[in-house]
Amino acid sequence: xxxxxxxxxxxxxxxxxxxxxxxxxxxxxxxxxxxxxxxxxxxxxxxxxxxxxxxxxxxxxxxxxxxxxxxxxxxxxxxxxxxxxxxxxxxxxxxxxxxxxxxxxxxxxxxxxxxxxxx
Amino acid sequence: xxxxxxxxxxxxxxxxxxxxxxxxxxxxxxxxxxxxxxxxxxxxxxxxxxxxxxxxxxxxxxxxxxxxxxxxxxxxxxxxxxxxxxxxxxxxxxxxxxxxxxxxxxxxxx
Numbered sequence: 001x002x003x004x005x006x007x008x009x010x011x012x013x014x015x016x017x018x019x020x021x022x023x024x025x026x027x028x029x030x031x032x033x034x035x036x037x038x039x040x041x042x043x044x045x046x047x048x049x050x051x052x053x054x055x056x057x058x059x060x061x062x063x064x065x066x067x068x069x070x071x072x073x074x075x076x077x078x079x080x081x082x083x084x085x086x087x088x089x090x091x092x093x094x095x096x097x098x099x100x101x102x103x104x105x106x107x108x109x110x111x112x113x114x115x116x117x118x119x
Numbered sequence: 120x121x122x123x124x125x126x127x128x129x130x131x132x133x134x135x136x137x138x139x140x141x142x143x144x145x146x147x148x149x150x151x152x153x154x155x156x157x158x159x160x161x162x163x164x165x166x167x168x169x170x171x172x173x174x175x176x177x178x179x180x181x182x183x184x185x186x187x188x189x190x191x192x193x194x195x196x197x198x199x200x201x202x203x204x205x206x207x208x209x210x211x212x213x214x215x216x217x218x219x220x221x222x223x224x225x226x227x228x229x
Binding site for chain 2: 001004006032034042043044045046049091093095097106107108109110111112113115
């Protein structure tokens, strides 16, 4: 499977500031990446699909002007939370599509996540 | 809209006590059912993909099975290191998007 890293692993910021989270595919060229958000004791909610070289596709209810996604290369996608507020505090996780073992289908492999706390 | 329901919400087991987790799903054309393991504060770790009813896959103490309406994750003789939240997800479209269930948190006591 694909190896995925995220940076930073955690970040604390003041309300009103912007925060950038990086997602890197370390051993696989990822044309498609996904961004998820996970609140405490809840499951993963898909925020957007990030496609290399094109605009991201956002899920219903996710503000594209607040959560800016840039997928400028086959190994890097960034999520910028603009004008962050306390309600944006969450665990943000990215994933990449990759081949799993003998399977000819594409599975998603996840990064370790970024804990965002907005004061 | 795809629906994924996992039960139970939490499961406490004694070491060596085998059990099963359930994932019920409603999709229009299943293109894959996925099981992941998630440890606290970490991203999900891929376990299995199942594609058609009757399919089974195994990895160490874990075995996943699939029917037309549900999937089971069997944990045989669990150890404390099997403690985690197990997530089930389904894919139904051509866009590779996944819909996740809420997860089952398994705690295995020594």
